[in-house]
Amino acid sequence: MSPRPFALAALSAIVFAACTEAAPLAGPQPERPTPAFTIDPEDFCDGTTMPEIECEALVTLYNTTNGPGWVGIAGWGVDPNPCEWEGVFCSAGDNGSVTSLVLQNAGLTGPVPSDLADLAQLRNLRLGSNDLTGPIPAALGDLAQLRDLRLFNNSLTGPIPAALGDLAELRDLHLGGNGLTAPIPAELGNLSNLRRLVLSFNSLGAAIPAELGSLASLERLFMVAAGLIGPIPAELGNLANLRGLWLTGNDLSGAIPAQLGNLTKLDTLDLGGNALTGSIPTELGDLVDLEYFSASGNALSGTIPASIGNLTSLEQLLLSGNALVSPLPASLSALTGLRRLALCDNAFSGQLATWLGSLDGLELLHLCENSFSGTIPEELGDLANLRFLDLSDNQFTGSIPESLTQLTGLNQLLVPTNLLSGQVSLAVAAFGETVAQCSFFANPGLFIPDIQAYRDIDLNGDGFICGLELASAEDIGNQAMDDIEELVPDVLNEGKANALATKIENAIAKAASGQYAAAINQMQSFLNQLENMVATGTLTAEQAAGFIEQAEALIEIWTEEL
Numbered sequence: 001m002s003p004r005p006f007a008l009a010a011l012s013a014i015v016f017a018a019c020t021e022a023a024p025l026a027g028p029q030p031e032r033p034t035p036a037f038t039i040d041p042e043d044f045c046d047g048t049t050m051p052e053i054e055c056e057a058l059v060t061l062y063n064t065t066n067g068p069g070w071v072g073i074a075g076w077g078v079d080p081n082p083c084e085w086e087g088v089f090c091s092a093g094d095n096g097s098v099t100s101l102v103l104q105n106a107g108l109t110g111p112v113p114s115d116l117a118d119l120a121q122l123r124n125l126r127l128g129s130n131d132l133t134g135p136i137p138a139a140l141g142d143l144a145q146l147r148d149l150r151l152f153n154n155s156l157t158g159p160i161p162a163a164l165g166d167l168a169e170l171r172d173l174h175l176g177g178n179g180l181t182a183p184i185p186a187e188l189g190n191l192s193n194l195r196r197l198v199l200s201f202n203s204l205g206a207a208i209p210a211e212l213g214s215l216a217s218l219e220r221l222f223m224v225a226a227g228l229i230g231p232i233p234a235e236l237g238n239l240a241n242l243r244g245l246w247l248t249g250n251d252l253s254g255a256i257p258a259q260l261g262n263l264t265k266l267d268t269l270d271l272g273g274n275a276l277t278g279s280i281p282t283e284l285g286d287l288v289d290l291e292y293f294s295a296s297g298n299a300l301s302g303t304i305p306a307s308i309g310n311l312t313s314l315e316q317l318l319l320s321g322n323a324l325v326s327p328l329p330a331s332l333s334a335l336t337g338l339r340r341l342a343l344c345d346n347a348f349s350g351q352l353a354t355w356l357g358s359l360d361g362l363e364l365l366h367l368c369e370n371s372f373s374g375t376i377p378e379e380l381g382d383l384a385n386l387r388f389l390d391l392s393d394n395q396f397t398g399s400i401p402e403s404l405t406q407l408t409g410l411n412q413l414l415v416p417t418n419l420l421s422g423q424v425s426l427a428v429a430a431f432g433e434t435v436a437q438c439s440f441f442a443n444p445g446l447f448i449p450d451i452q453a454y455r456d457i458d459l460n461g462d463g464f465i466c467g468l469e470l471a472s473a474e475d476i477g478n479q480a481m482d483d484i485e486e487l488v489p490d491v492l493n494e495g496k497a498n499a500l501a502t503k504i505e506n507a508i509a510k511a512a513s514g515q516y517a518a519a520i521n522q523m524q525s526f527l528n529q530l531e532n533m534v535a536t537g538t539l540t541a542e543q544a545a546g547f548i549e550q551a552e553a554l555i556e557i558w559t560e561e562l
Contacts, residue, residue: 038063039077049081050090054098057115058082061101064113065132071107089124097121104150105129112151114139124148128174131155136175138163146170152198153177160199162187174198176222182206184228189214200224200246207231208252213238224270225249232271237262248294249273256295258283266290272318273297280319285310294318296342306331313337320344320366333358342366344390349373352396357382364388368414371395376415378403390414392439397421400428400440411436416467421445421483423549429465430457438466445483445546447471449553451560473557477508480550491543500529500547507554516558523551523558 039062045055061067062076070076075085083090087103090096098119108130116125117139123146132154140149141163147170156178164173165187171194180202188197189211195218205227212221213235219242228250236245237259243266252274260269261283269290276298284293285307291314300322308317309331317338324346332338333355341362349371356365357379363386372394380389381403387410396418404413405427413435420443424432429448432438440446448454450463450470463470471479481501488497507522530547533539 057118060115065108100124102126117142126150129153141166148172150174165190176200186211196220198222210235220244234259244268261286268292297321316340318342340364345369354379369393381406388412393417405431417442432466441467
């Protein structure tokens, strides 16, 4: 067949498969007659251009897969030489055999004919992204020269034929995106030259066969959302040349095998969305070329092993949706190339490590739905490349640090549902209003006073900044009284608490009747009482700080009314 240029195209949402498409020929093309509904093999298969049996196999393919309905495929049933039919490639010579058959995304429908097994010299069979139905013919296992078999994104059903294990020359087997069912044949373990195995998006509700561990030349193993069950075979640790392992979105259970630490060429390890238990093996710290590691959405427990800090090539570490606990190992501070760290929905607790601020390549930091406590570290403001920060649903206390305003590239700032308190500073509020998605709500002690300075930075004038409503004097005063009540009896006795609360109550009442100066004087007396309590040791300076902020905010609101 005369050569034509071809391009590589990505035809899978999860797996990027190299797919060959014919490029359009330059200049005007002659009109071709429309072929008949079927091709008569007697008109083309006389043995002069290719072996007769091979020509007949091509004709059968055309006639059984709605050839007249194919898309973008020319020459079939028109050009007298089948080697010139679009997608057919032949060996050199006057009687060339078919070496490649490439009809991807061409509108083929119906079953895959077993007659394709008659293409004895076939090296590449690519029929992906069509609407082929029925089973994969076991006869394809007779194609002894086959190196590339791609039947992905069709509607094929039934089990994978064990006979495919006879394809000793096979390098690439891509069967993803069909309706294939269990079991995965152990015979695939015989494919010692295989470099890529893709079984994703099927209904292969079966265990991963241990025999896959014998595929010593395998470089990529995709089993995404394939309905796999049972444990991950430790034998996968024998795949010494493996560079990518995707087992995402199945129902795999049991522990992560420590033997996966033997796969030192891995750049991608995705175990997310399964039911794996136990701890993360220390041995995974030997995967020094790893760039992507996900075990999100499992039931892993224990701590993140310190050895993960050895993975200095790591760009994404995704461990959300497990039961991992503190501490975060300080060794992770060595992961300076890390761009995304996702630890949401675990059981981490305690003060958030300040060394997170040293991960200066970090772009996305997900720490939501844990039990982190204490203050938000000022050091997070050093993450100059950060675009996403989610600290929601924890137990952080104190205020939102002003250092976060240094994150000029931040477009999402999420700190709702914590125990943050005090007045949001004008700088933080102004910064938050410019962030694409910002949330401060559901922090019972956090407030923004309804004064002109904050109203001026409320860009859409709705009375909210980052989901937090501008607070009236009455709202702030009531919150202060509630906070005082929480100090009884552990910090304040009933009498001292009542004395503080009464001053606030009286000040609010005076302001309500327009006596703003008197209300301000009452709050000045409140501040003096707080100062005395700190001086005598009744309250610590830290305990008094929140009340001082609330009192000063009330004074500021009422001063605007004078």
